[in-house]
Amino acid sequence: MxxxxxxxxxxxxxxxxxxxxxxxxxxxxxxxxxxxxxxxxxxxxxxxxxxxxxxxxxxxxxxxxxxxxxxxxxxxxxxxxxxxxxxxxxxxxxxxxxxxxxxxxDVNEIIKTVNQLCAPSLDSENQMKKTMVTLALKNTLLELGIQEYDKIVSLLQKDYTCTLEDCYENPEYLRNILKDLFGDSYPDILNSLSENMKDILSQQSVKDFLQVLST
Known part of the structure; x- marks a missing residue:
């Protein structure tokens, strides 16, 4: 906002x-x-x-x-x-x-002006959050081992035609794959991910991302 x-x-x-x-x-x-x-x-x-x-x-x-x-x-x-x-x-x-x-x-004029002037900075901020989430996600998955990491990336592409970075907007894709692959160990992966995201956990978009993964 x-x-x-x-x-x-x-x-x-x-x-x-x-x-x-x-x-x-x-x-x-x-x-x-x-x-x-x-x-x-x-x-x-x-x-x-x-x-x-x-x-x-x-x-x-x-x-x-x-x-x-x-x-x-x-x-x-x-x-x-x-x-x-x-x-x-x-x-x-x-x-x-x-x-x-x-x-x-003129209310319509001023709202249009604000959106035009502020949209670029908001896009930049959102991209920064996406980059930070993707980095934390990559580090967490690499902790599972390079073979497991490659398997997850491959399944994302095969099942959903998306990359790891795309999971920021579609966390349910990652959730489905991780649950299928790791079953009872999935909560431990979430805990590790939360730890790797501790510096950005206060941001609402990050909370929303983790909330979807937790469902």
């Missing part, structure tokens, strides 16, 4: 915006009310996207995006505003916001 921070000096606007985001499967992990809080929340929470108003008292949106760009030049920052001075427009052009959306906000 995409993680977002919403920043606007109007608390009602923040609450409404957060409600809209969450109803569209975008998790709002932080709320702020000026540019200084925007920078703090970005540094603390590392969201996938931050929504930032421009006109705010004391620390405005220009301050916020400036500090965020110093931390991460590629941060996804979407500016939301119903008015903008020429000076603010010039400053924003230099700071390269990911998108500028004029208020009143």
């Amino acid at each position: 995409i993680r977002a921070v919403v920043v606007d000096d109007d608390k009602d606007t923040v609450a409404l915006f957060a409600e809209i985001m969450q109803s569209n499967n975008i998790e709002v992990v932080g709320r702020g009310y000026n540019g200084q809080e925007a920078a703090f929340l970005y540094q603390k929470l590392k969201p996938d996207v931050i929504f930032l108003d421009v006109i705010m008292p004391v620390y405005d949106g220009i301050y916020g995006i400036t500090k965020i760009r110093e931390m991460n030049p590629d941060a996804v920052v979407i500016i939301t505003t119903n008015q903008m001075t020429i000076n603010a427009q010039i400053a924003l052009n230099k700071l390269r916001p990911s998108a500028v959306i004029k208020e009143p906000i």
Whole structure:
């Protein structure tokens, strides 16, 4: 799920915006009310996207995006505003916001924009998880011996036309083969796999993967 921070000096606007985001499967992990809080929340929470108003008292949106760009030049920052001075427009052009959306906000437009901007980073994150799971899986199966490992890989290809890496999306294929081959020893293999995955066990996708293997 995409993680977002919403920043606007109007608390009602923040609450409404957060409600809209969450109803569209975008998790709002932080709320702020000026540019200084925007920078703090970005540094603390590392969201996938931050929504930032421009006109705010004391620390405005220009301050916020400036500090965020110093931390991460590629941060996804979407500016939301119903008015903008020429000076603010010039400053924003230099700071390269990911998108500028004029208020009143078109919900469909902003959801489409968020998905377009954040999808690549989510794909990259998912690929990293897949690689880590596959590595742990390979190490676990090699502990059974190279002959057993080759047999499992061969059966995956023969019975399901898939590779070991494909088991991340289809753990039931691996479960069926391991249960058929090892019977009563299957729980021991799961325990070994869990141990090899201990560094990533807190991630929900990994928990789901192991849950399917355990059924």
